[in-house]
Amino acid sequence: GQQVQQSPASLVLQEGENAELQCNFSTSLNSMQWFYQRPGGSLVSLFYNPSGTKHSGRLTSTTVIKERRSSLHISSSQTTDSGTYLCALERGNSGTYQRFGTGTKLQVVP
């Protein structure tokens, strides 16, 4: 079954509102990464977060390994935040690979 589940699948916000995106995983992992993908574009890493909380501007990532979840909080959303947010769990020992969730499609409207 799907090892990485993201919710919600899609979300529409009014500019200025906050959002909480969730990622739940059903397997062991080394770490969790969050990526942003512009419509029709490539992926850009937002956070590499093995555990705890990390901040970057208006974004906050929290990973709780014991509870097998990670979240991405977006505060004071802007129209330029629109796009798809994907989480990926890192697995492996001598070599690593990432397994992605299906993403949350975010639209921020003025």
Place this chain on the structure above:
Amino acid sequence: EAAVTQSPRNKVAVTGGKVTLSCNQTNNHNNMYWYRQDTGHGLRLIHYSYGAGSTEKGDIPDGYKASRPSQENFSLILELATPSQTSVYFCASGLGSQNTLYFGAGTRLSVL
């Protein structure tokens, strides 16, 4: 900033034909990956490599081969392309555990 370059950016192929997607990275990363992205499935791992000469099967390797002739280059090969392989393909590279991934711009492949 790590540079990962994919070519071609767009490709139209015929069923049964051979397709080669190329990926080049200039940051001396050990690990390289090929993913495909389809609506409803997110990114799925096809093949990956830990260094020159090595290739590993990912979650959906059937119908694909990979080649890593050097540290910089990683190719994905479709020997007999099928319409089900129509997708957007992404290459990525990284140093390994506890390091982020860097993605190429993607290749849009249509198999008719």
